[in-house]
Amino acid sequence: MSGGHLVHGMGTALEAPTWPAITQAEAEAVLDRFPAAGRLIDLNWHSPRPFSAAALIETDRGVHFLKRHHQRLRTPAALAQEHGFMAHLRAAGLSVPDVVTAANGASVIALGEWTYELHHDAPGIDLYRDRQSWTPFLTPGHAHEAGAALARLHRAAQGYEAPARDDRPLVASFTILSASDPLAAAEAYIAARPALAGWLADKPWRQELTRLFATLGEGVPDQVPLWTHGDWHPSNLLWTAEGQVDTIIDFGLATRTCALHDLAIAIERTAFRWLDLGQDDALGDVDTARAILAGYRTLLPLPTDMATLARLLPLVHVEFALSEIDYFAGIVGDSDQAAVAWQDYLIGHADWFLSAAGQDFLRRLAGEAVA
Missing domain, CATH: 3.90.1200.10 (Aminoglycoside phosphotransferase (APH), C-terminal lobe)
Known part of the structure; x- marks a missing residue:
């Protein structure tokens, strides 16, 4: 999948990704740190967003969204700030992704030069997932x-x-x-x-x-x-x-x-x-x-x-x-x-x-x- 994976560029054309697509072996290594998410079955979809690498993954406990960042862009502490806001919104009754907690109790893990976050599958239809960010609403x-x-x-x-x-x-x-x-x-x-x-x-x-x-x-x-x-x-x-x-x-x-x-x-x-x-x-x-x-x-x-x-x-x-x-x-x-x-x-x-x-x-x- 990673060899042919393309992402959105700054224009209309798809481009080779800056960040390589998440591999099955990589996803398995990450899931070892998130035991509550279960065992990997398959990678279902790779996101075309350009600033990170992300994939929908299927485990024996359901579908999850796995996202990887370079630590120079997002450290665990920087991602924790983001997750703190999401937790506040969720507590206020807003439907936002629910972050999976790792074995150490954190919502983010670091492996080498990368940081990873894992979300439970969120409710709703991803109607616009393959469209460029700067494109209008359908209706x-x-x-x-x-x-x-x-x-x-x-x-x-x-x-x-x-x-x-x-x-x-x-x-x-x-x-x-x-x-x-x-x-x-x-x-x-x-x-x-x-x-x-x-x-x-x-x-x-x-x-x-x-x-x-x-x-x-x-x-x-x-x-x-x-x-x-x-x-x-x-x-x-x-x-x-x-x-x-x-x-x-x-x-x-x-x-x-x-x-x-x-x-x-x-x-x-x-x-x-x-x-x-x-x-x-x-x-x-x-x-x-x-x-x-x-x-x-x-x-x-x-x-x-x-x-x-x-x-x-x-x-x-x-x-x-x-x-x-x-x-x-x-x-x-x-x-x-x-x-x-x-x-x-x-x-x-x-x-x-x-x-x-x-x-x-x-x-x-x-x-x-x-x-």
Whole structure:
């Protein structure tokens, strides 16, 4: 399986994986540390997600989800932060994956250069598992239900007071646009990440960020802190046959941000056909954004007015784009992919909002009445 396994790239094509697929012998070795999960029967499916290796495995006690990370990306302590948030949500009644405990009582094990986590099979249909992250919902109803599910998550997250995760790559943090001086905050963010700073050293990043902040707005300080999902798109949701959200999965990017940031991420991930950037100007679907917001408002009021949301949306991806560059430059050593994250993702997405189609999207979104 590992020889022919392909994963999603930064564009539309499948690519050879950075991280090798999990093998049967590897899964057996991991299961030795998780005796409650049973004995391995088969590997049923390998995930096409690119930043880790994961597989559905069948044991004599059922189906489980096994995920492997490189320790430079996620140490056991870093994964334990993620699992702590999931445990809080589960205790509040939210349907999220149930983590299997190892023989030593921990939810994460380390073997050599790798860390592993094992989840019980989660309820729901994985309708979007083979689709790229930046692809829209299949139906407007899914967008509405996803908005309602995000409100359920935000309600369940109340009271979780753990500090934000540390400076590791691939975390959807919110320290730049929440600052009173976003450029100074960006400088601090970059300086704290040597690989990112080194990759940007010969690029006019200060001028580019200054331009974007000046033309698209300088951020939204004074939001109420909240632990959030940070990667809200259809393939991180499992669905019922009736089109409702059954389980919320993949908390790999979660950290302490705010509800507004999570809502803007949800719209940015799903209301635009970003993979068509450069081929088609009409990328945005404001009806999807409105459906997400309408679903959210069935349970919670929006955390701000529509004008503030529209101001955040064009730049909400900036911090995670920098985090992706840090990952590609520092952990993977792939300067070409780092360049895609910088030019196509960070700059390209923001510049689209300065186009006629982007400005029209923002006007229509800002004009949406708040119920």
